[in-house]
Amino acid sequence: MMKLPHFLSKKATCNSHGQDSSYFLGWQEYEKNPYHETKNPSGIIQMGLAENQLSFDLLESWLEKNPDASSLKRNGESIFRELALFQDYNGLPAFKNAMVDFLAEIRGNKVHFDTRNLVLTAGATSANETLMFCLANPGEAFLLPTPYYPGFDRDLKWRTGVEIVPIHCSSHNGFEITESALKEAYTTAQKRNLKVKGVLITNPSNPLGKTISRAELNRLVTFVEAKEIHLVSDEIYSGTVLESEDFTSVYEVLIERNLQNSSVWGRTHIVYSLSKDLGLPGFRVGAIYSNDEIVVSTATKMSSFGLISSQTQYLLSEMLSDKKFTSQYLTENQKRLKNRHGLLVEGLQNAGIDCLKSNAGLFCWVDMRHLLSSKTFEGEMELWKKIMYQVGLNISPGASCHCSEPGWFRLCFANMSEDTLHLAMDRLKSFVESMNNDKRPVRSSRRRSLTRWVSKLSSSYKTESER
Numbered sequence: 001m002m003k004l005p006h007f008l009s010k011k012a013t014c015n016s017h018g019q020d021s022s023y024f025l026g027w028q029e030y031e032k033n034p035y036h037e038t039k040n041p042s043g044i045i046q047m048g049l050a051e052n053q054l055s056f057d058l059l060e061s062w063l064e065k066n067p068d069a070s071s072l073k074r075n076g077e078s079i080f081r082e083l084a085l086f087q088d089y090n091g092l093p094a095f096k097n098a099m100v101d102f103l104a105e106i107r108g109n110k111v112h113f114d115t116r117n118l119v120l121t122a123g124a125t126s127a128n129e130t131l132m133f134c135l136a137n138p139g140e141a142f143l144l145p146t147p148y149y150p151g152f153d154r155d156l157k158w159r160t161g162v163e164i165v166p167i168h169c170s171s172h173n174g175f176e177i178t179e180s181a182l183k184e185a186y187t188t189a190q191k192r193n194l195k196v197k198g199v200l201i202t203n204p205s206n207p208l209g210k211t212i213s214r215a216e217l218n219r220l221v222t223f224v225e226a227k228e229i230h231l232v233s234d235e236i237y238s239g240t241v242l243e244s245e246d247f248t249s250v251y252e253v254l255i256e257r258n259l260q261n262s263s264v265w266g267r268t269h270i271v272y273s274l275s276k277d278l279g280l281p282g283f284r285v286g287a288i289y290s291n292d293e294i295v296v297s298t299a300t301k302m303s304s305f306g307l308i309s310s311q312t313q314y315l316l317s318e319m320l321s322d323k324k325f326t327s328q329y330l331t332e333n334q335k336r337l338k339n340r341h342g343l344l345v346e347g348l349q350n351a352g353i354d355c356l357k358s359n360a361g362l363f364c365w366v367d368m369r370h371l372l373s374s375k376t377f378e379g380e381m382e383l384w385k386k387i388m389y390q391v392g393l394n395i396s397p398g399a400s401c402h403c404s405e406p407g408w409f410r411l412c413f414a415n416m417s418e419d420t421l422h423l424a425m426d427r428l429k430s431f432v433e434s435m436n437n438d439k440r441p442v443r444s445s446r447r448r449s450l451t452r453w454v455s456k457l458s459s460s461y462k463t464e465s466e467r
């Protein structure tokens with residue numbers, strides 16, 4: 001194929017997509033040599049993908065019992081023609097009703113949602129980008145607590161031209177979002193002549209795997225109120241918690257503070273998706289919930305660029321309006337997540353590795369600072385490469401999440417079988433032992449491939465650590 005960059009737009013040739021991040025490079029390396037129990041037992045185990053495969057059987061059994069939903073029938077009659085025709089960009093009313101009820105159910109029915117404020121999008125990726133288009137101009141900024149989901153460089157910045165300014169959180173207090181960190185980020189943006197339009201959080205946090213506390217949410221609300229800016233809360237993991245009570249939605253805090261009639265109510269927006277809680281990232285189902293009429297109408301017009309297909313909306317409207325099913329699913333899924341989370345934490349402990357105390361998400365935020373050859377991002381990258389090639393695990397380095405301290409990694413636990421997770425932990429344990437005791441010298445073939453890998457990636461590493 002040809003490459004003719006001079007004939008193309010700046011967007012097509014610029015480097016701000018984030019594709020060269022170790023987060024995405026790790027996926028590429030995994031694809032070249034994926035672990036398989038029998039076909040490739042020494043391959044790389046994918047621990048860098050936040051997918052939930054723990055409850056597929058529950059969804060499959062619902063589909064079996066409700067064949068009409070996937071065969072595009074209603075009460076046994078085909079509705080194929082109805083679904084195949086032009087779709088109104090407002091979405092199917094039945095699906096929007098089911099979505100707002102599901103959002104409320106996940107929040108223990110403490111908050112209620114109105115379909116008129118809901119905009120459907122092709123996943124949270126599209127929801128986050130659409131919100132940026134609505135809330136900020138190119139060159140204006142959003143503040144994001146670090147570490148943050150690596151995909152945000154693409155979703156928030158790439159096409160919109162919006163800038164991200166990090167709110168540096170620290171391991172000293174469990175990466176809490178403090179008032180001083182918020183103020184510091186705001187000042188940094190001002191020094192860079194960037195107008196701050198809002199703060200964006202993920203609650204529960206990706207990659208920390210923990211819910212944002214009420215105290216932090218109150219602090220954030222006070223901050224955005226004072227600065228007269230927006231607050232976007234990406235609540236994609238709201239149902240992916242080990243205990244439902246642990247999760248507090250930002251709307252609960254606003255209601256508790258009687259802020260429904262204040263302007264901060266209109267400036268607080270929620271992002272959601274079924275990619276994590278139902279484990280359906282391939283279905284591309286997301287949503288924006290906003291109390292601002294202009295945001296809702298603009299985002300609805302923009303949703304034409306990324307609609308959810310009618311048959312997906314139909315199937316999921318049937319599934320989510322089955323209240324008995326959703327309630328059983330959420331409970332059972334949480335039970336399974338808790339079990340998996342426990343296995344990962346225990347496996348890491350056996351390998352002498354700690355992680356941040358967590359209660360949500362599909363991953364843990366793991367402290368490998370003691371395994372670094374030097375307490376630098378170079379040291380972190382060196383360790384990451386060893387873990388990829390010598391141990392055969394793809395994990396996400398903290399640098400790819402813009403963490404300000406080297407030595408932290410995100411490890412996912414729900415995208416594989418229990419046996420694979422045990423194997424991953426066994427591999428990690430022997431690696432740590434070999435590091436400690438120098439018992440297991442690196443085989444020469446592996447050392448050769450490690451050297452090739454190190455030189456191949458050295459240039460992309462530079463760009464990432466310098467960002």
Ligand SMILES: Cc1ncc(COP(=O)(O)O)c(C=O)c1O
Nearest residue numbers: 123124125149202206273275281
């Ligand atoms: C915090 C966060 N937001 C958004 C997304 C994108 O989700 P979707 O598959 O719905 O586009 C992810 C996916 O990992 C995520 O972790």
